[in-house]
Amino acid sequence: MTPLSHAFTKISAAGSEKTVGRLSLYRRLLERHLASGKGRVFSHELALLAGVSAAQVRRDMMGLAVVGNPALGYDVPALIREIGLQLDAAEPEGIALIGVGHLGRAVLAYFQSRRPKLQIRAAFDIDPTKVGRVIQGCRSYPLQELESVVRDEAITLAIIAAPASAAQDAANRLVRAGVRGILNFAPISLRVPEDVRVDDLDLTMALEKVAFFARKGADGRVVSEGA
Amino acid sequence: MTPLSHAFTKISAAGSEKTVGRLSLYRRLLERHLASGKGRVFSHELALLAGVSAAQVRRDMMGLAVVGNPALGYDVPALIREIGLQLDAAEPEGIALIGVGHLGRAVLAYFQSRRPKLQIRAAFDIDPTKVGRVIQGCRSYPLQELESVVRDEAITLAIIAAPASAAQDAANRLVRAGVRGILNFAPISLRVPEDVRVDDLDLTMALEKVAFFARKGADGRVVSEGA
DNA sequence: TGTTGTGAATCTCTTCACAGCT
C-alpha cells in the first residue's frame, strides 16, 4: 500500500452488515421509547428491547458520535439523530415498486409515513387494470413507462414484488435507468452489475428456518434482513 | 437407492443459523437446476447460482451425507434429498396465518404448493368480512377460534401478518395453544417463552439496509431471513 | 487436467472484564 496517502481518514465506522441492521432496529425501538416519555436509556435497557447483549449495544454505540453518561445513560434524541446521520442519505431517496399485487400493496401500506427519507414514488404493473390509479397514496404506472418515470422522479432504489418470471427483466431495466439498490421478494437470484446492491428477502427460507430451529429446541430471537 | 446403512450414521451437523439459510437456498436452486435437465452439479456452479464461494458450498456439503465425485461433481437428486432430511420434519407441519390483509394473502399465495412439508392450514382475522371463507385454498376463521383450530389441526408454527397492535396478543394465544415457532412481520419485539422461536422479518430494516449499502459503493448480494 | 474434502489460516463478530467516571 501507499505509505503516506491517508494519514487517518476513517472516522465514522458504522459499517458492517450486522451493525447496520441493529442500528435500524435500535432507532425504531428508541423512537417508541421516546414516544412513551423516556428521554434517556441505559445500554442494558436498549439491549433488552432489541434482544441483544448490553455489551453489543455499547459496542454499536462506539461507531456513533454519542457519549453516554455513567449515571444517566444515553440521551435518546441524540441517539436517534446520530443513527439517522449514519443510516439516512442527506436527501430523501425515491423508490420504485415493481408489482402491485397483494405483496406490493402490503409494502405500500407498510411504508406509509414510516421513514420520510425513503419515499415510494411510483408503482408499476403489467396488468392494465392496476395502473393509472393512486394506491395508498402512490401513483401506479404501466411497466412500459418504467424508465421515464424512474428518471423523472430521480428514483435510486427499487422493491421488486413481482412474480419470478418478471423480476429479472424488471431488474435489468431498473439498473439501466439508474437504480443502485434493489430489495427483491422474487425467489430468484437476480443478475446485476457489480456495483448494484441486491438484497433478497426470501420468504421460503425464512419459514424453513423458523421451522428448523423451532423443532431443534429453544434458542434466540432473530431479526431479518439480516444476513 | 442406497440401502447400505452406514454403520455409525452421520451425526448430522447442519446446525448453524447461516448454514441452514444457505441449505434452504441451495435446495431451491437445485430443484430448478434439476428441472432444467441437469442431474449433476459442481461446487462452483452451485456457488455461482447462490452467490457464495465454491469453498463455502463444499463446506456446507460436509454436513450432509453426500459425497461428490471429483470428475462428476455432486448428484443433484441426492443433494435435494439430503437437504430435505436435514431441514424438513419427518411429518408435514401445520402453520397458522394471523391476519388476512394484503400481506397475509400474499403469504398465502406465495406458499401455494411450494413446500409440501409446510402447510398453512388455517388463517385468522378479526375482520368478520374476511372470515368463513376459503382464500387461496386455505380456510379463514374468526380470531376467537384460534385456540381450538390450532389444536384440532395440530398446528405448530405461525406467521403473524397482522398489525403491531394485534401481534402480541396473537403470539400469546398461539404459544398457549402449542405453537413452537413464529415468523413475525409486525414491527414489534414479541415477548415469548424461552423455548419458542421467533424470527422477525423486518421490512423497514431490510429497506434501510439496501439504501445504506447502495449508497456506500458496491458490494455483495445478501439473502434474508437471515441473520 | 479439474474437482472434492478438509486442516489450518484468516477474517468477522461477540462477549469478557475492568479502568475510569458520575
Add this chain to the structure above:
DNA sequence: AGCTGTGAAGAGATTCACAACA
C-alpha cells in the same frame, strides 16, 4: 453502587491451499 468505553479474549464463519482422486 452502577454504568460507560474499550482493549483483549473468545467464538464463529469464511477462505486458503493442498493432498487425494476420478
